[in-house]
Amino acid sequence: MDRLAALTAFAAVAEAGSFAAAARRLGRSTSRLSRQVAELEAALGIRLLHRTTRALTLTEAGRSYHEQVARILAELEAADLSVGRLQAAPRGRLRVAAPMSFGVLHLAPALPAFLERYPEIDLDMAMNDRFVDLVEEGFDLAVRIGRLAESSLIARRLAPLRRVLCASPAFLAAYGTPRTPDDLARLPCLGYSNLSPQEDWSFVDPASGRPWPVRIKARLRVNNGDALRLAALAGVGLAPLPSFLVGPDLAAGTLVSLLDPYLRQEGAIHAVYPPARPLSPKVRAFVDFLAERFGPRPYWEPPSFES
Incomplete structure (x- = not known):
């Protein structure tokens, strides 16, 4: 068994919620992913997934194992990036979901500078207050306001929320x-x-x-x-x-x-994205750009507010 391939398959299935969606993301066949996850369960001696004809859910052991696997795969990606293997120029179409008010007021004015900095990126942004499923709807990332619900998505803090x-x-x-x-x-x-x-x-x-x-x-x-x-x-x-x-x-x-x-001050403004391996350079570029533009003391805070 290729352990890394099996871990990648399991993580993708856990995050996508189905073998078919995970297979599309990884470019593998559904049968291959099913076999790799089954081999992983056999090697561990535990069941990681509940499978029915209608739903696919993680077992308690599967949830705990996925948290650790996601961290391991993210660390492997960081190690690859650190030696420059994945430092390709950001390019391609970037699909972003954002809430309407924040998107119009603060993202829209930032987009020209981002596109000028990264001329090989084409940006497709959907602004609405509907909660979107990034994986199922094909978004690369979303900007979310407030407290984040527990999920497998990776979150990067962009600015405080007051x-x-x-x-x-x-x-x-x-x-x-x-x-x-x-x-x-x-x-x-x-x-x-x-x-x-x-x-x-x-x-x-x-x-x-x-x-x-x-x-x-x-x-x-x-x-x-x-x-x-x-x-x-x-x-x-x-x-x-x-x-x-x-x-x-x-x-x-x-x-x-x-x-x-x-007033109870909770939550923040985050960029969230699926824990893809490797992380796309275009996603990293956009998240870094927004964190740089907004930061811990965003420009919209009135001078009377304390840091």
Whole structure:
């Protein structure tokens, strides 16, 4: 048994969720991948996959083994890169998925500089707020905002994500400034309808660190951050929004940040991509470019925010 080929086959099947999808990714036959995984299971003396006519899932042992195998294969790739075997010029078509608001505001202005730096890359970017399956839909990578769900994807942090509860000065003049999260229960709020439950906002007690949930009255719910920003600017209500969306408004004073000590700052802006071996130079180039452009102190953060 070719152990490395078997490990590569198992990792590909685990990440793709089917032998057929893994075979397409590796350019091997489905029967060959099935035989290699079966040989690996026989050598280990354990079952790594549950196989049925409808689904293919990892066993508990398979999940644990896959985590270790993915790390080993990634280290092998890094070793190859370190000796220059895979330092080919980035080229080819790069398919990227990105959320709409962040994509329009911050990715789109960056694309001309990226394409100028890498003239042999053709970029195909899909901007929407739908969660995409990178493997099944054929994307090379995605930019994702917030906390990452557990998955086999490789994640590279591009920038911090700072959430801000904000309102217009006119709104605060009319309704008063909230001093604690409990004050929000009496104020008109703006809800992001992609979150659930829609009427509960989560804060944290800065003294004890305990969660401080608040049931709010959402006068308006929208599944788009740009629409919530416009409503907040118009004085319709209070809105929790990311600083990459409202940083200039906060700097200009057209929006005011509220209850900062009570906000739980979780997650970040990441690039995620399947753990392919070897990692494509075009994917590495794009991820490095975005990390360089945004960084730990992104340009959209207002000067009043601490590092």
